[in-house]
Amino acid sequence: MQPNATSELLVTNIDNAPAAVPNFDEVVQHYWQRVFRFVLASVRNVNEAECLTQDCFCKAYKAWTRFRGDSSVETWLMHIAVNVVRDFFRNRRLQFWRSAPVVDASEVGCILTDRKLSPETNAVVQEQLRNVWAAMEILPTKQRTAFLLRFVDEMELSEIAQVMGITEGSVKVHLFRAVHAVRKRLGRS
Amino acid sequence: MNTHLTEEQISRYIAGYATAELDRHIVGCAQCSAKLGSLENIIGQFRGSAGDWAGRECRLPDMATLSGVFRRSRTLSLRWVAAAATLAAIAAAFPAFRKPVEPPVAVLEQSRSDEQLLERVNAHLSQSAPASLQPLMEMLPLRSDLKNEGEIR
Numbered sequence: 001m002q003p004n005a006t007s008e009l010l011v012t013n014i015d016n017a018p019a020a021v022p023n024f025d026e027v028v029q030h031y032w033q034r035v036f037r038f039v040l041a042s043v044r045n046v047n048e049a050e051c052l053t054q055d056c057f058c059k060a061y062k063a064w065t066r067f068r069g070d071s072s073v074e075t076w077l078m079h080i081a082v083n084v085v086r087d088f089f090r091n092r093r094l095q096f097w098r099s100a101p102v103v104d105a106s107e108v109g110c111i112l113t114d115r116k117l118s119p120e121t122n123a124v125v126q127e128q129l130r131n132v133w134a135a136m137e138i139l140p141t142k143q144r145t146a147f148l149l150r151f152v153d154e155m156e157l158s159e160i161a162q163v164m165g166i167t168e169g170s171v172k173v174h175l176f177r178a179v180h181a182v183r184k185r186l187g188r189s
Numbered sequence: 190m191n192t193h194l195t196e197e198q199i200s201r202y203i204a205g206y207a208t209a210e211l212d213r214h215i216v217g218c219a220q221c222s223a224k225l226g227s228l229e230n231i232i233g234q235f236r237g238s239a240g241d242w243a244g245r246e247c248r249l250p251d252m253a254t255l256s257g258v259f260r261r262s263r264t265l266s267l268r269w270v271a272a273a274a275t276l277a278a279i280a281a282a283f284p285a286f287r288k289p290v291e292p293p294v295a296v297l298e299q300s301r302s303d304e305q306l307l308e309r310v311n312a313h314l315s316q317s318a319p320a321s322l323q324p325l326m327e328m329l330p331l332r333s334d335l336k337n338e339g340e341i342r
Binding site: 025028029032033036037040041046049050054057125128129132133148150151152154157171172175176178179180183186187 | 196197199200201203204205206228231232234235236238239240242243244246247248249250252255
């Protein structure tokens with residue numbers, strides 16, 4: 001994660017003015033897509049991801065004046081996003097009559113056809129991707145969260161630990177189990 | 190390390206359990222290096238697909254609309270607070286509306302007989318002379334009569 005000028009500016013603003021509610025517009029503009037990407041990869045449903053991203057920023061807006069700047073805005077927002085996603089799956093477990101969202105492989109696959117790959121390679125990659133997405137559906141929430149934060153958001157282990165509210169050792173354990181599950185899934189195909 | 194890395198060791202390596210020994214082995218072993226590279230490539234493709242999917246579907250919200258949503262949610266939470274306060278007030282007032290509980294009949298009778306007994310004891314104690322001298326006391330004129338006689342004299 002390379003901090004750019006805008007994120008540095010935001011962190012500075014927050015350090016200086018804890019009640020800087022007007023600056024929240026900048027936070028939304030800057031971090032919306034990033035939060036949305038994590039939430040979408042977690043829930044694998046565009047409509048639900050949009051609602052949950054909005055929930056996340058809504059919670060952040062309410063807590064904005066209490067934000068002390070102990071961590072970066074990004075870490076703080078991702079922490080809220082992780083909790084929002086966790087609550088979503090917790091509620092969903094109670095709604096047992098609703099089936100889990102399934103990623104349409106063609107939806108993800110159509111992106112790859114734009115790349116300069118031979119048809120054979122493209123087919124193999126699509127199959128592998130389908131398996132990784134399928135593994136995401138069966139992984140427990142903590143393992144999936146650790147996997148996505150590490151390999152999609154490219155966060156450091158210490159950052160993931162902060163976002164998930166666990167130790168770095170626990171992050172490694174969740175990551176190991178997630179990677180092992182993904183590899184099993186890939187090996188089975 | 191003479192043998193190749195196991196599946197578990199490769200997973201551990203990717204998960205962040207890298208050691209100097211594992212690093213050395215991967216650098217020196219083409220087969221393990223290829224295995225690791227293949228896994229990293231798949232993860233890279235996955236990252237790309239997740240990023241592209243989000244990029245394609247992400248619509249930045251209109252700030253005016255979003256501010257409205259934020260304000261509404263704040264009003265909504267205030268409403269919840271008001272509703273909770275009302276419920277708490279009703280719950281607190283509820284015992285005041287309840288009818289007082291009547292004591293059972295046996296308890297009432299017991300207390301009645303206790304009162305009668307106390308009255309009898311009081312009457313007995315308030316007597317100026319013992320019971321055996323009571324007939325003599327009745328023969329004496331009342332103190333008020335004696336007072337009246339004195340006045341006439």
